[in-house]
Amino acid sequence: MSKKLAVLFRHIRSDPNPDEHVDLFEHRDTQWRPFFTNPFVPAESSTADETQTVPLPALPALPHRPNSSVSEKEDPEIKGANGGIQNTSNESYDVAVGKQAPEWLNLFYDLAWTASFANITSSYSFNSEWDALTYTVLFALTWWMWASQVFYSIDFYTDDWAHLISILLQLVIFGGLSAVTRDIDISNYITHLPGVSGFEEIQTETLTPKVYMARKMAQPLFERIALIVALSRLLLFVQYAIVIFWATRTSKPKRCPRRLLEVPISLFISTALFFTAYGTTKYRGDEKLWAIGKFVLWALGFLVEIVAHVRRLHYQVSGPIRLKAHGSIRNRFNTITTIIMGEGINAIAGTLYSIQKSPGFTKTMAVSIVCCAVIIFGLVYLYYQGSAPSEKPVRRRAAWALVHWPWLLSVILLLSAVKNQLLLVNFINSAGYITDVNYQIFTTNMTDAEFNHTFGNILLESGSTLDDQLKKYTDLISQNITDSNNTNLSTEAEDEIWSVWYYRMQLESVLNIYTSFMSNDSISDELQNTITRYQYDYDYAYQDVANPLEAGIWEEVVWGLMKPSVQNTRYIMVLCGATLWSLATLNLIQSWPRDRFQWYSIVSRYGTGLCMMLLLFLNFGKYKTYFPPYDAPKSERTGVINWMDARWVLPTLAIIYGVQIIVDAILLYISVRLSRRSRQSMVTRQGDDPNKND
Structure with a gap:
């Protein structure tokens, strides 16, 4: 045992030996750093110490305005005879040379x-x-x-x-x-x-x-x-x-x-x-x-x-x-784009756990979730698979970097709007499911046991209990008896009390769903006061009972809950269009188009973005609320509300990104096919040239 310990600790007193442990020496050498280091090297002495600096041909000069008249043959990516990057006046300053930051x-x-x-x-x-x-x-x-x-x-x-x-x-x-x-x-x-x-x-x-x-x-x-x-x-x-x-x-x-x-x-x-x-x-x-x-x-x-x-x-x-x-700024901006995409994915994924527990989870929600995945994939694919060569250094790096600001901002706002739209669709589905089932329960003949079982389960799904609602109903009856100084209630009075309780119960169910899946901060103080008054002021809630065809206060509260999220829907098409325009601009700045297919790809992105922005006209309509007057058809609501109510917002965005991916794929296929055919023709002509060996 002592010999094994001696072997394990035999170097505890040894001095560093760079010849024997080269890898350890090189590792320490890279870790060692002074407090200050000169980032420059004089041009006259740049070749004096090759171990301290990058060879002169690869040393970048401080940035200057590129000469746009220089031909592609002087492209800085073309290596010189000495293996370094050529120092032309049109040098691309996005080339990574020399020792980089870890x-x-x-x-x-x-x-x-x-x-x-x-x-x-x-x-x-x-x-x-x-x-x-x-x-x-x-x-x-x-x-x-x-x-x-x-x-x-x-x-x-x-x-x-x-x-x-x-x-x-x-x-x-x-x-x-x-x-x-x-x-x-x-x-x-x-x-x-x-x-x-x-x-x-x-x-x-x-x-x-x-x-x-x-x-x-x-x-x-x-x-x-x-x-x-x-x-x-x-x-x-x-x-x-x-x-x-x-x-x-x-x-x-x-x-x-x-x-x-x-x-x-x-x-x-x-x-x-x-x-x-x-x-x-x-x-x-x-x-x-x-x-x-x-x-x-x-x-x-x-x-x-x-x-x-x-x-x-x-x-x-x-x-x-x-x-x-x-x-290279390209790698840094690509990294930050990936991180921001990850934050957006995390925000959307975080809502899925709560959504799957929501009452009335339907095929519509499943389709919406799939559409979210398509939208995210479309953003990532179109950014990294643009018409400009991704491995080619960025020529106009200042403009390319600055365009990343509207690109990243539009991506963040779009993904946030997508998340809010997903939650809004879930709220509409769940609230509609709860109110419809409650209506069916009270309009269907069933035994007391069946009623208690069915109604109790639906109340649990909406965040309440049968005992709690029964207590509220009996309290209403007791309060009415006390106020009227009667020991018995008439049939009309009982129906009135039941109707007030029913409206309150429906509103409480909708409110519980909202607070479970949506942001509570979006409930304004004014709306909260209306909700509180509706729950505790009998005469105030009775206004809906007196006008059952309109139920103005109930609908006003539900619309007040929905309205902040609907604001996202009004402008989500602009955000989608902004992402496509930003992508087209990034490709245009990174590499000026060199053939018609590259032009087609860029122009198609601008065109698709414009088509999405034209959907702003959906904001026009007679009624800018989810609940139009009783005698008015829903078709007279603004187009964006009908678009949202049809659950077509997220599918539309997914289709747009999917179409753009398909367009790019078709253009790529045709351009590659023509390029290969052209190259094959050139090889054939060279093979038929009788002077090719002269």
């Missing part, structure tokens, strides 16, 4: 951003225009924080402790942003005071806890957002300041190239603007003018940065310095 570090940074993004997404149900606008602003803010850091990393990242610490600080920033962006409403102090619908002041005695917390947190949250974003800009500015230091030190004339100064200057300006926004929000943020002003400052800050980054990504700095390495 994959785990890039993924860690992307996941840190995703945590903030996912928290923002989960905070909003997108049931109103202001919800969507608030999310758009917050997503633009967080997305640019991520993208601007990626733009820095692909050019200037070096494997040192300074950059590792910066990633750690950004994790803290994204974590802080995640904490302060929950339930933010950008319309606060602009269209209303926090927690209420207008600018009317509420006395302290009448404040509810909900309104009090909204008042207390609204302004501080905006302060913290501005401060966190300002700190993120300051951190990025410090990183660029270090780059300027190394550029000045490395350059032979000891002068920083002018183009390198544009982004740091823009960051200095944006940092000042965000700190100004923080100050104005802190001291005067509850005034309407300054509440609007803070968003103007935010927009100006990011606009200055975007312009500077676009210029830097398109222009080159002339000077005797070159980058040691260069990364």
Whole structure:
């Protein structure tokens, strides 16, 4: 045993031996990093130490404006005789050369951003225009924080402790942003005071806890957002300041190239603007003018940065310095797209567990679930299988990257709308099933035992019990006897009490289904007051009994529950069209079409997107409610409500993406067939050439 232990621990006092343990030495060598590293190498000395730098032909120059007149023969993907990438004026700056950042570090940074993004997404149900606008602003803010850091990393990242610490600080920033962006409403102090619908002041005695917390947190949250974003800009500015230091030190004339100064200057300006926004929000943020002003400052800050980054990504700095390495934005943006798709899939999948427990689960719901899968697959397939070669480096990388913002935003909003539509269809099916079965139970002759069994089971499915409803019915009778000072009730009075109880029972069943599967936050205070009054005010509920053909209050409550989700349906076709337009634009920017089939694919995506947007005309109609007047046909409702009521929203979207996939597949098949035929003809002609061996 002692010999075995000696063998196991024989190297406990051994010195490192790089000749014997080469793999261990190489592993440690890659792990070792200094605190700071120069991202540049002087052009004159770039070949002096081949072990420290990438060979000169593969070293990317700082970005310049490509010469569009250069022919495809000068494509930077074509390797030179020395095996490096040719240094032409039309070099593609999306080619990854030199030592890259570790994959785990890039993924860690992307996941840190995703945590903030996912928290923002989960905070909003997108049931109103202001919800969507608030999310758009917050997503633009967080997305640019991520993208601007990626733009820095692909050019200037070096494997040192300074950059590792910066990633750690950004994790803290994204974590802080995640904490302060929950339930933010950008319309606060602009269209209303926090927690209420207008600018009317509420006395302290009448404040509810909900309104009090909204008042207390609204302004501080905006302060913290501005401060966190300002700190993120300051951190990025410090990183660029270090780059300027190394550029000045490395350059032979000891002068920083002018183009390198544009982004740091823009960051200095944006940092000042965000700190100004923080100050104005802190001291005067509850005034309407300054509440609007803070968003103007935010927009100006990011606009200055975007312009500077676009210029830097398109222009080159002339000077005797070159980058040691260069990364690819294509891989980073593909990764973040995959992560966002995963978040959307997770959100939709999370609803399936509750949906399968819903009463009245029918074929319609099964079809809707299949349609969700087709929509997600269509988005993924059309993004990764575009007409432009996916492995080809991106030429117009600034434009390509910026178009990802509307693409990703439309994808997130679309998947959220799809999830809400799935829940809405489930609610309509379940509520319709419960109310229909209840009606059948009370209009069918059955024994008491059969009634108790059947009605008890349906009440359990809707979240109530037979004993509870029986108690409410007997309480109504007792209350009526007490109020009328009679010991016995007339037949008319009994029928009236039963009708009031029946309407309340139906509404309670529908409400239980709604709160089980939908977002409770979408129930407004006004609607909640109506529901409470209906359940406890006998005379108020009796209005539906007196007008049984209309049942106005009951229908008003049910429509109030549905209305926020229907808002998603009104614009879901626009989101679908926006995804197709974004995909077409991405393909057009990545690679300009070189034959008619590539043009056909891009134009077909624009055309399909336009067709979906034309469905906006479905919002026109006489009645913009789910329940038209009793004497009016349902066909006079707006087209979008009839479209939704027919359960055709999700199938339409699935068909659109399926058709686009089929169109792309047909174009691909025909183009490949013609290409192979052309190549075969060329080979045949070369074989018939009598001078081919001369």
